[in-house]
Amino acid sequence: MRFLFLLVCSSVVSSLAFSQAQTEYMTQTTRDRINFTNLNISNNPTLFSIKGQAGQLIGSPYLDTTWQAGNVKFYNKLGVSLTADSLAGVPVRLDLSANEVEIRAGEKNIKAVKATAVRYVDVNNLFGTVSRYINVHEYQGDAQALTGFFEQLAMGKLDLLLHPSVYIRRANYNVALNTGTKDDELMKKQDWYVARDKQATKFSPGKKAILELMADKKEQMEAFLKMEKPDLKSRVGLLAVFSFYNKL
Structure with a gap:
C-alpha cells in the first residue's frame, strides 16, 4: 500500500514538472517565432480587425468658410463707444456648431461673439446679393426651440425664413467586415420656416x-x-x- 502511495506521488510530481517544462517551452517557442519568423495570424474577420487610427470629427462648422464683408448689429452698446452698437464693413462668418459670429480684425486676430449677443448680421452671399441673418429670438412660436439665426428671404405679411444648422453624423465603422468610416462628420442642414406677426412655424x-x-x-x-x-x-x-x- 505504501508503495502504491509513493508511486502515485511520484506520478503527480512528474506530471507537474512536465507541465511546467511544456509551458516554458511553449512560451520560448512563441517568443522565438515572434522575434525571428513573425507570428502568422489567420485573417479571421469575425475575430480580428485591422488596427488603424482612431476616428475624428471631420467637416466644416461654418455656413461659409470664406470671409465675407458684413455688418453686425449687437443688442448692447460696444465697449469702445457709448452710442455705437454695430460694426460695418468687417469680414465675418457664422460658426453654426459653436453658435458664434466670427469677426476678423486682422490677419491673425479673430474675435468670436456668441450669437445670443447679436441681433442680426448682413453679409454678402453666394447669389451676389446681401442676406440678413436675424437672431431666432426675434421671433416667437417654433423659433423659441431654436438657436442661431434665420436667414430672412422675404418680408411682409408672411416672412420666409431659412434656418441653417449643423449636426453630427456618427461613424458607421463595422469591425467584423472592416467597412464604413471611423470618422464622425459635421453635416449641414437648412429648414424652412414661415412667420406671420413674428410667430414662426416650421414649413x-x-x-x-x-x-x-x-x-x-x-x-x-x-x-x-x-x-x-x-x-x-x-x-x-x-x-x-x-x-x-x-x-x-
Whole structure:
C-alpha cells in the first residue's frame, strides 16, 4: 500500500514538472517565432480587425468658410463707444456648431461673439446679393426651440425664413467586415420656416401647403402657380412665391 502511495506521488510530481517544462517551452517557442519568423495570424474577420487610427470629427462648422464683408448689429452698446452698437464693413462668418459670429480684425486676430449677443448680421452671399441673418429670438412660436439665426428671404405679411444648422453624423465603422468610416462628420442642414406677426412655424414647401398658408389670396396664388410654375423646393422658386403674395 505504501508503495502504491509513493508511486502515485511520484506520478503527480512528474506530471507537474512536465507541465511546467511544456509551458516554458511553449512560451520560448512563441517568443522565438515572434522575434525571428513573425507570428502568422489567420485573417479571421469575425475575430480580428485591422488596427488603424482612431476616428475624428471631420467637416466644416461654418455656413461659409470664406470671409465675407458684413455688418453686425449687437443688442448692447460696444465697449469702445457709448452710442455705437454695430460694426460695418468687417469680414465675418457664422460658426453654426459653436453658435458664434466670427469677426476678423486682422490677419491673425479673430474675435468670436456668441450669437445670443447679436441681433442680426448682413453679409454678402453666394447669389451676389446681401442676406440678413436675424437672431431666432426675434421671433416667437417654433423659433423659441431654436438657436442661431434665420436667414430672412422675404418680408411682409408672411416672412420666409431659412434656418441653417449643423449636426453630427456618427461613424458607421463595422469591425467584423472592416467597412464604413471611423470618422464622425459635421453635416449641414437648412429648414424652412414661415412667420406671420413674428410667430414662426416650421414649413414643408409644396403646392397644398402654400395654398393653405395663403388662403386669403387663394385664387391669385393658384393663377400665379399655374402660370409661373415655380420650383417649390428651391430657394428661387419659394422667394418668387412669397414675394408675389406679399405684394397682393
